[in-house]
Amino acid sequence: MSKQAFRTGTVAIVGRPNVGKSTLMNQLVGAHVAITSRKAQTTRHRINGLLTNSDTQYIFVDTPGFQTRHTNVLNKRMNRTVQQVLSEVDVIVMVVEAWAPDERDEPVFEMLPDKVPVILALNKVDRIKDKAKFAHVLTTWAARRDWAALVPVSAEKGTATKALLYEIRKLLPEAPPIFDADDITDRSERFLAAELVRERVFRLLGDELPYSTAVVIESFETEPSPQSPEGFRRIHATIFVDRDGHKAIVIGEKGASLKRIGTEARHAMEALFGGKVHLEIWVRVKGGWADSEKMLQQFGYE
Numbered sequence: 001m002s003k004q005a006f007r008t009g010t011v012a013i014v015g016r017p018n019v020g021k022s023t024l025m026n027q028l029v030g031a032h033v034a035i036t037s038r039k040a041q042t043t044r045h046r047i048n049g050l051l052t053n054s055d056t057q058y059i060f061v062d063t064p065g066f067q068t069r070h071t072n073v074l075n076k077r078m079n080r081t082v083q084q085v086l087s088e089v090d091v092i093v094m095v096v097e098a099w100a101p102d103e104r105d106e107p108v109f110e111m112l113p114d115k116v117p118v119i120l121a122l123n124k125v126d127r128i129k130d131k132a133k134f135a136h137v138l139t140t141w142a143a144r145r146d147w148a149a150l151v152p153v154s155a156e157k158g159t160a161t162k163a164l165l166y167e168i169r170k171l172l173p174e175a176p177p178i179f180d181a182d183d184i185t186d187r188s189e190r191f192l193a194a195e196l197v198r199e200r201v202f203r204l205l206g207d208e209l210p211y212s213t214a215v216v217i218e219s220f221e222t223e224p225s226p227q228s229p230e231g232f233r234r235i236h237a238t239i240f241v242d243r244d245g246h247k248a249i250v251i252g253e254k255g256a257s258l259k260r261i262g263t264e265a266r267h268a269m270e271a272l273f274g275g276k277v278h279l280e281i282w283v284r285v286k287g288g289w290a291d292s293e294k295m296l297q298q299f300g301y302e
């Protein structure tokens with residue numbers, strides 16, 4: 001049998017909050033996920049995860065801060081960024097909940113570009129009881145646009161996620177891999193953990209905090225865990241800012257920003273490291289850090 005041509009391409013996973021995007025991403029990329037913010041400079045977009053197997057490299061790109069709930073100026077601008085990213089990927093996977101179309105899916109649906117193939121992943125099928133109703137949901141979605149495929153999945157149980165990868169592969173261009181499969185193994189988990197927190201700070205607050213933050217991992221402990229062979233990690237990080245005003249921005253109203261940074265960074269760490277993570281983040285003001293060579297070294301910027 002002749003060997004299949006290698007395929008490499010970019011994939012964006014979109015969907016309204018809580019439909020299971022992170023869970024799906026974790027299932028798809030498994031242990032091979034790589035957050036490679038430095039590497040990301042070699043492609044046009046930031047990378048959320050990477051899966052390389054014998055014939056395909058899936059590059060899952062980040063769609064920063066897609067917001068449907070609030071429509072302030074910043075969010076509108078961020079949504080334009082999302083649209084830009086979506087128009088440039090090879091494949092889009094739109095995730096919805098399988099039991100019924102939901103009007104909250106509409107803003108995401110409306111953002112889908114015409115020129116990029118879109119796969120509809122109907123997630124959480126493990127909770128489907130009424131098969132006839134589900135068939136109706138499928139037909140309703142099928143009529144809405146020319147989907148590349150409709151794939152019922154359970155991100156949580158891992159049902160049909162292989163089928164989804166198969167459908168994605170079909171739509172990727174023939175090309176050699178961009179990343180080595182194990183390119184990041186020389187990066188310590190500690191380093192990656194700091195990058196993940198920093199990435200979230202930039203992703204959520206980048207416009208307000210240009211380059212004035214640094215992240216230091218104060219402690220990083222891995223304990224054995226009966227629930228997971230990869231262990232349980234306790235990570236304590238500090239976000240350094242150089243002004244009190246910036247500290248307030250990072251923390252946000254009633255701590256909302258910091259909470260979101262923590263939750264998203266923790267999800268990303270769990271995807272990357274494989275086991276559960278307990279993440280604690282503090283914000284400290286350290287004036288002028290960006291000008292101090294000693295501090296820069298301490299923060300890992302040579």
Ligand SMILES: Nc1nc2c(ncn2[C@@H]2O[C@H](COP(=O)(O)OP(=O)(O)OP(=O)(O)O)[C@@H](O)[C@H]2O)c(=O)[nH]1
Pocket residue numbers: 015016017018019020021022023024123124125126127153154155156157
């Ligand atoms: N029953 C069931 N629950 C699922 C499945 N996939 C995800 N969930 C649950 O749905 C909830 C949301 O999952 P997430 O992966 O955090 O969803 P998300 O779309 O990334 O959410 P945001 O980060 O808010 O955008 C979690 O409680 C998951 O456990 C599934 O296949 N079946």
